[in-house]
Amino acid sequence: MGSIGFINSDKELKSRVEELFEVNEYYEIVSMDNRHDISDFLDYELSEILIINFSDVSRSLIDTVVKKLKEDSWLHSFGIIGVYDDDDEEEELLDRYSDLNIMVMMSQRRLKSHLIKSLDIISRERHIIFQKVLIDNLVENASGTFLIESDVFIASIYASIITTALSQRGVIAKDKKMFMQLVLSEMIVNAIEHGNCGITYEEKSEFLEKGLNIVDLIAKKCEDPAIARKRVYFEWAVNNQETVFVIRDEGSGFDVNKLKSKIEEEGALALHGRGIKMAVKLAKEIRYNKKGNRLKLVFENDETVHKETPGGFDTEEVLTLNKGDVVFREDELGDFLYYIIAGTYNVYVEEVLVGRITPSDVFMGEMSFLMQNHRSATVIANCPGKILKISRNSYINAIKKYPHYAILLSKLLAKKLVRANDFKVRGEISEV
Numbered sequence: 001m002g003s004i005g006f007i008n009s010d011k012e013l014k015s016r017v018e019e020l021f022e023v024n025e026y027y028e029i030v031s032m033d034n035r036h037d038i039s040d041f042l043d044y045e046l047s048e049i050l051i052i053n054f055s056d057v058s059r060s061l062i063d064t065v066v067k068k069l070k071e072d073s074w075l076h077s078f079g080i081i082g083v084y085d086d087d088d089e090e091e092e093l094l095d096r097y098s099d100l101n102i103m104v105m106m107s108q109r110r111l112k113s114h115l116i117k118s119l120d121i122i123s124r125e126r127h128i129i130f131q132k133v134l135i136d137n138l139v140e141n142a143s144g145t146f147l148i149e150s151d152v153f154i155a156s157i158y159a160s161i162i163t164t165a166l167s168q169r170g171v172i173a174k175d176k177k178m179f180m181q182l183v184l185s186e187m188i189v190n191a192i193e194h195g196n197c198g199i200t201y202e203e204k205s206e207f208l209e210k211g212l213n214i215v216d217l218i219a220k221k222c223e224d225p226a227i228a229r230k231r232v233y234f235e236w237a238v239n240n241q242e243t244v245f246v247i248r249d250e251g252s253g254f255d256v257n258k259l260k261s262k263i264e265e266e267g268a269l270a271l272h273g274r275g276i277k278m279a280v281k282l283a284k285e286i287r288y289n290k291k292g293n294r295l296k297l298v299f300e301n302d303e304t305v306h307k308e309t310p311g312g313f314d315t316e317e318v319l320t321l322n323k324g325d326v327v328f329r330e331d332e333l334g335d336f337l338y339y340i341i342a343g344t345y346n347v348y349v350e351e352v353l354v355g356r357i358t359p360s361d362v363f364m365g366e367m368s369f370l371m372q373n374h375r376s377a378t379v380i381a382n383c384p385g386k387i388l389k390i391s392r393n394s395y396i397n398a399i400k401k402y403p404h405y406a407i408l409l410s411k412l413l414a415k416k417l418v419r420a421n422d423f424k425v426r427g428e429i430s431e432v
């Protein structure tokens, strides 16, 4: 996962966060409290996760991140874990920084219980998120299921993982991402609260009126092992036209007709949270099963969204390939580098399969491109795919403008080498 950047100038918070990482061998944290270090870190580490203190008095630190993102949002496609102190309003912060890919926001109180836990989930599911390790194919269907425990914070992480992936794939517009994330996370929270934990609206209101937090009510319910064992099943499937989500819980359901008539009576669904209100606006279809413990939401894909490509290459030619198409042949002169938008590709040397290239490699054809000589292998599309053809001139110009493109290419080559070593040792084609 590489280093995780922590942007913050609050000394007390710094030591609290670093303490959490000390006992964890898996992640390495780099704390930064000045613009210069942040700039360098973002350019050269190309980190996947940043932790940002959004209550930082030194706002210019956050502005540095925003500026970098504006320069090249493809290169800096990291997810953000936001922390704030209790004087700040989470919703206000989310609104203010809606351009940033905030995967989860947590108050400083929750750091101990949720920071490492959130990182673990993002790290486990990272294959479906980050642009540079993106899912194989734009044209093929993709689907998956998450099993979610009764933890309200975790719900929002899963919702953001999937909406981040959809937005990066160009399935939903960036400005819609935040709303879809909110809808899904509220629906999952409903399934946890009212489904698995069996909390009634009356019980919830009573608890809240006492000034208590719903998180504590859920924790209290989970003292019963039978409730604690229950999970929410969050399924997603995306095809060329639409994205379907199914949220199912293990509770006893509720009277769907009663909800329907309440909805008709109250028009704007006054009694039911912002999640349902937004879902009604955004979704093409919302359907509960009879029992009321399974919700299906269908969203139409946004056809007008352009999938992000690396900055500086916007005018290059996009090639569409079919299975079996030859991208280039061994020994040809290699003047172009290819950015992989979609598809998987087999690599043959003297007709022997030696490797497989996927979008996680980001580029292909970099070897002869860099060394100005002949292609080291023949590359053939393994399924329908899309690639961006980048000329030497364009790449060199991009490096002049953003020197870290050179670092990115070196990092990718190093990864490929690790994989090739793996292939030599184990004789199998693995994904790094």
Ligand SMILES: Nc1ncnc2c1ncn2[C@@H]1O[C@@H]2COP(=O)(O)O[C@H]2[C@H]1O
Binding pocket: 334, 347, 354, 355, 356, 357, 363, 364, 365, 366, 367, 368, 369, 374, 375, 376, 377, 378, 379, 416, 420
């Ligand atoms: N063993 C390998 N595993 C994965 N990709 C490879 C391997 N060997 C060559 N390639 C890729 O195939 C490309 C063939 O053309 P290039 O030599 O320009 O650049 C090469 C790399 O992008």
